[in-house]
Amino acid sequence: MVSKVKAGTAFDSPFKLRLNKVLTTKVFWLKVLIHLGALLPLVNLYYLALSDQLTADPVEAVIHFTGIGALNLFLLTLLVSPLSKYSRQAFLMKTRRLLGLYTFAYALLHLLNFLFFEVQFDLALFVGEIVKRPYMTVGMAAFVILLLLALTSFDKVKRRMGKSWQKLHNYSYLAVVLAGVHFYWSVKSEIIEPGVYLALILALLFLRRDKFRRWFKGKR
Amino acid sequence: MLIKIPKKSELSENQVTQESVYLQRRQLLKGMGFIGAGTLLSSALSSKAHGGVFDLFKEKEKPVFTRKDLSYSGQAGAENFPEKLTPEGKVISHNNFYEFGAQKHQPAELAQGFKVNPWQLKISGEVDKPITLDYDQLFSTFSLEERIYRLRCVEAWSMVIPWVGFPLAKLLKMAQPNSRAKYVAFETLHDPEQMPGQSSRRLGGGIAYPYVEGLRIDEAMNPLTLMSVGLYGKTLPPQNGAPIRLVVPWKYGFKSIKSIVGIKLLEKEPPTTWNLLAPHEYGFYANVNPGVAHPRWSQASERRITTGGLLARNRIETLMFNGYGEEVADLYKGMDLRKFY
Numbered sequence: 001m002v003s004k005v006k007a008g009t010a011f012d013s014p015f016k017l018r019l020n021k022v023l024t025t026k027v028f029w030l031k032v033l034i035h036l037g038a039l040l041p042l043v044n045l046y047y048l049a050l051s052d053q054l055t056a057d058p059v060e061a062v063i064h065f066t067g068i069g070a071l072n073l074f075l076l077t078l079l080v081s082p083l084s085k086y087s088r089q090a091f092l093m094k095t096r097r098l099l100g101l102y103t104f105a106y107a108l109l110h111l112l113n114f115l116f117f118e119v120q121f122d123l124a125l126f127v128g129e130i131v132k133r134p135y136m137t138v139g140m141a142a143f144v145i146l147l148l149l150a151l152t153s154f155d156k157v158k159r160r161m162g163k164s165w166q167k168l169h170n171y172s173y174l175a176v177v178l179a180g181v182h183f184y185w186s187v188k189s190e191i192i193e194p195g196v197y198l199a200l201i202l203a204l205l206f207l208r209r210d211k212f213r214r215w216f217k218g219k220r
Numbered sequence: 221m222l223i224k225i226p227k228k229s230e231l232s233e234n235q236v237t238q239e240s241v242y243l244q245r246r247q248l249l250k251g252m253g254f255i256g257a258g259t260l261l262s263s264a265l266s267s268k269a270h271g272g273v274f275d276l277f278k279e280k281e282k283p284v285f286t287r288k289d290l291s292y293s294g295q296a297g298a299e300n301f302p303e304k305l306t307p308e309g310k311v312i313s314h315n316n317f318y319e320f321g322a323q324k325h326q327p328a329e330l331a332q333g334f335k336v337n338p339w340q341l342k343i344s345g346e347v348d349k350p351i352t353l354d355y356d357q358l359f360s361t362f363s364l365e366e367r368i369y370r371l372r373c374v375e376a377w378s379m380v381i382p383w384v385g386f387p388l389a390k391l392l393k394m395a396q397p398n399s400r401a402k403y404v405a406f407e408t409l410h411d412p413e414q415m416p417g418q419s420s421r422r423l424g425g426g427i428a429y430p431y432v433e434g435l436r437i438d439e440a441m442n443p444l445t446l447m448s449v450g451l452y453g454k455t456l457p458p459q460n461g462a463p464i465r466l467v468v469p470w471k472y473g474f475k476s477i478k479s480i481v482g483i484k485l486l487e488k489e490p491p492t493t494w495n496l497l498a499p500h501e502y503g504f505y506a507n508v509n510p511g512v513a514h515p516r517w518s519q520a521s522e523r524r525i526t527t528g529g530l531l532a533r534n535r536i537e538t539l540m541f542n543g544y545g546e547e548v549a550d551l552y553k554g555m556d557l558r559k560f561y
């Protein structure tokens with residue numbers, strides 16, 4: 001059935017036109033890739049863990065996997081803007097919110113893994129550990145920031161918040177530093193891997209130094 | 221003495237998951253895509269020591285260390301130990317043995333080529349009769365017995381393991397400690413060629429080598445203190461400290477030093493590895509104590525590793541002296557265990 005025909009195109013329905021357009025954009029396929037890359041590992045992880053096939057201690061394994069996963073996604077999210085600028089690929093920016101939301105999802109799973117499987121709903125222990133152990137407090141602070149960022153990530157909220165949205169979302173840099181410190185602080189002696197992450201985080205901050213300069217000037 | 225009233229046997233052979241299965245699954249986990257980039261990064265960095273990213277899909281068949289059957293006498297009623305044993309596959313694939321990598325799955329992967337024969341264990345220092353035991357003598361000098369013990373890691377997880385070995389007291393008595401012998405110092409083999417963690421700072425987790433531990437002599441002489449040469453009826457695999465290791469069941473696991481080459485009797489308290497690294501976190505005594513928290517986590521409870529996967533409700537209260545108070549509490553009479561943690 002032919003309904004409205006747009007100038008210069010063949011006899012296609014608007015729906016099919018839209019679909020065609022979406023399917024041929026790079027953003028669409030990049031997003032598909034991000035969904036798969038973030039979700040498939042989780043399916044695999046929880047399948048193995050639930051069936052007791054994931055290392056001798058599946059609890060430790062899921063906490064570590066989601067923790068590292070959150071941090072990797074976080075770094076990737078924060079790289080989007082400089083990457084799209086330097087490579088002049090503006091479309092990359094359209095993947096940033098998705099990556100950010102997956103960062104939050106992984107951090108949420110990390111936290112829930114700890115509550116459900118490590119302390120096993122012992123709420124007194126859960127709260128006690130977060131309050132008493134500095135590395136946990138720092139992790140919680142990072143999580144709270146991520147939560148606020150996720151809650152304000154929708155277009156409607158963003159529009160309503162106006163300028164304060166950007167101000168709030170600049171705290172993502174504080175959150176990533178806190179997450180790096182939390183990781184570094186959590187290990188017993190094996191500081192090289194968290195050390196590499198801290199170095200990456202510092203490199204990222206350096207990459208965005210102009211932004212911070214503007215930010216600090218703007219504040220005063 | 222160490223066996224509580226038997227309730228019911230919960231030992232079952234089909235709980236045993238073979239180590240190779242865990243190793244395979246580990247590979248699965250490694251290949252899980254970019255989220256796991258951290259893990260991939262670490263394997264790439266350590267590709268010198270074992271297969272890195274590029275070997276991921278052509279992992280070679282690695283030789284597995286051969287364990288021999290041991291003959292030993294069963295502790296009366298040992299098979300009726302009231303708590304569920306940790307499956308053998310988990311005992312030998314979840315190890316803190318930084319000499320073979322600081323991540324718990326690494327020793328099982330990196331230690332399979334470890335050579336334990338020939339071996340020499342020297343007992344020296346403040347003794348009248350210094351002794352050296354070679355590999356065969358580790359198994360033939362004393363009669364071997366099975367002991368099922370709880371193992372409580374300082375990281376707040378625990379296992380139940382059937383060890384095979386002999387009391388350290390027998391060995392020490394044979395060397396005849398003199399009157400100056402107040403402490404016993406232990407040392408792990410130092411062989412960076414065989415132990416990749418000793419040559420790579422990254423694999424070895426940043427602790428000092430060789431690993432050293434120590435006990436007071438009365439702790440060492442306690443009948444519970446075991447020199448283990450096997451577990452689950454067979455000789456120890458390297459990741460668990462072959463050919464001979466210490467087992468002190470009322471102390472955190474890091475006291476139970478592995479792959480021992482030297483035992484020295486001393487007049488003064490010897491240095492110990494984790495205490496050197498972080499004295500505010502790890503003391504010389506390291507007795508399991510639910511009332512004294514590690515600065516970064518509570519020690520009041522623990523997760524017992526057996527079976528059941530992610531949903532296992534396995535958090536249990538930690539017992540004072542790991543449940544061995546009846547046998548060892550007297551050793552610490554009058555001591556402030558908050559100060560001497």
Ligand code: HEM
Nearest residue numbers: 064067068070071107111114139140142143179183186187
């Ligand atoms: C309330 C919030 C959080 C809690 C309770 C928490 C708890 C934990 C715990 C218990 C560990 C394991 C420590 C160990 O066993 O060595 C851990 C490790 C870790 N956490 Fe968190 N965390 C929180 C937030 C976060 C956030 C927001 C991130 C990142 C965005 C993060 C990233 C990590 C990383 C990378 C590790 C190290 C994993 C590894 O060693 O493989 N955490 N966290």
